[in-house]
Every structure is written in C-alpha cells, then in structure tokens.
Amino acid sequence: GAVVSQHPSRVICKSGTSVKIECRSLDFQATTMFWYRQFPKQSLMLMATSNEGSKATYEQGVEKDKFLINHASLTLSTLTVTSAHPEDSSFYICSASLGLNNEQFFGPGTRLTVL
C-alpha cells in the first residue's frame, strides 16, 4: 500500500505556543487529506478534510482558527495547532487519499502533549 509519513512523531510544548504537524504522501499524489484526533481509548474523530489548493472543510465543533490546515501541494498537508492548551493534548493522525471516493492511507500519528 501507499506510504504516508507524519512529522514529528511526538511533540511536547508549553501552553500558548503553536505546533505544526506535517503529513506527507511519499509515493503517490494525494488530492485529499484528512486530519483526525484520537483521545485515549477512543476511536478516531475526523477534524477536517482538505483538498489540494482549496480551503479545508471542518467538522462541526472543530475551530478552524485554532486548527489551521494547509494543503499546498499534492504530497504535503500541515496542521497547525495555534495557542495550544493542555486539552489539545491528543494523538493526531492524518490520512491521504487519491480523492474523496478512494481508500485512505493513514500516517503513523503525532502525539501532542501540551504542558
């Protein structure tokens, strides 16, 4: 299957700082990327869907000004958690797809801890 990478794999930051997470599709061009958040012992919760070159579509309850998503190229999407707070501590996972109707390939996830 296709390979999706995330960087960093884990990050610890102070409250109030911003954190950027990168998601890359390594061997295919991803027209659509998805960002998920997963709290302990819970399933993945979709945060937003982004298509290359256009604005991301956010799920209900997800603040677009707090979770900035950029999908500037077919192989890279970034999620920036702005002014992070301890309640933002979570496991963030991206997935990449050839399109909305195609299989999703998941990245390995990024563990964010906000102190």
Add this chain to the structure above:
Amino acid sequence: KNQVEQSPQSLIILEGKNCTLQCNYTVSPFSNLRWYKQDTGRGPVSLTIMTFSENTKSNGRYTATLDADTKQSSLHITASQLSDSASYICVVRGGYNFNKFYFGSGTKLNVKP
C-alpha cells in the same frame, strides 16, 4: 442516523486461540466497509475491504464477512499471535453522496501467552 457499533469493546484471549469481532452499522446508502488494525501509538492499517456484493474476504489469518441485508460484519482471527494485540476498527463508507467515512469505536484485543 448513520452509526457504526463494534463489539466487544475489549477482548482477552490466549495465544493460538481464535476470536471474532463484530461490527453493526446503520449507514445508508452503503458503499464499502473496511477493517483496520491499529497498534498502540500508530496509525491504522487496512486489513480488508468489503463491498456490497462480497460476503467473505480473507487476508492471511484474518477473515472478514459481510451481510449487507442485516448490516453486520465480522472479523475472524485464526490462531492468534501476540502481535495481533491491537485495536481493530470498523469503518463504513457511505451516507449522502457515498463520501463519508463512519468509524466504529474499535475493539481492543489483547493476546496473552
């Protein structure tokens, strides 16, 4: 309301034993159903995909079944190994325009020696 429910929530079995995980869904219209394995601290990895016309599909020791009439799927793991310890997530694609993914809450499997 489109939902995916998995059972059991968690399961402990001895190495070498078989087990079956369940997934019931109400997603309509239905496009496909995937089973993913998620190791702790890792992203999910696809095991199988089932479309409307498929009843059974195997991937090594993993066998998925689908009954589109009753909207039920199962994942059977044969001769379990310690490395099977993970969360297994059922994801149904469908809904309006067939383009939404509905995630189950997962079954946490623990295989003990």
